[in-house]
Each structure stands twice: as C-alpha cells, then as structure tokens.
Amino acid sequence: MSMADGEQPRNAGSRNVSDAPDARGAQDAPGDVTDAQESDAARRRRRAQFLRELHEAKQLRDRVQPRRARAARMRQQMRMRTFRW
Secondary structure, three states, rough: OOOOOOOOOOOHHHHOOOHHHHHHHHHHHHOOOHOOOOHHHHHHHHHHHHHHHHHHHHHHHHHHOOHHHHHHHHHHHHHHHHOOO
C-alpha cells in the first residue's frame, strides 16, 4: 500500500495535527494553567476519537471475517474458563 506523491493518509483529517505543537508550547509556558488544561482536554478528545475509531474498525473486521471473529471468541472463552482467581 504505497501512496502517490501528495496523497494524504485516510485518517489525517480526523486528527488535528496543529494541536501537537500547541500542547507542547502550553507545557513550556510557566504559570499558564488554562493552556495546560486545554491541551489536556484536547488530548482526551483525541484519545476518545481514536478509541471510537478503533472500536469501529474492530467491529468492521468482525463483520467481514466471521470465522476469525468466532475463533477469537472461542479462544477468549477458553482463557476465561481456565483462569484461576
């Protein structure tokens, strides 16, 4: 899967690339608590978005590969049966 020159990755639009320098700059400024809190909130928003997309991708994979999904469920059940508290 190689991309042609000038092509963007598919998920590049979902992330705010400009947030990363702001987050670092907010931590460098002494006493700017509000900027640090905003960057922390932005990080949590990006993480939540990433986890939503990851969950959606796993559901899609399970739908298009039902045999593999069933085998994974069976392995998980076996792990849970043999787990000792």
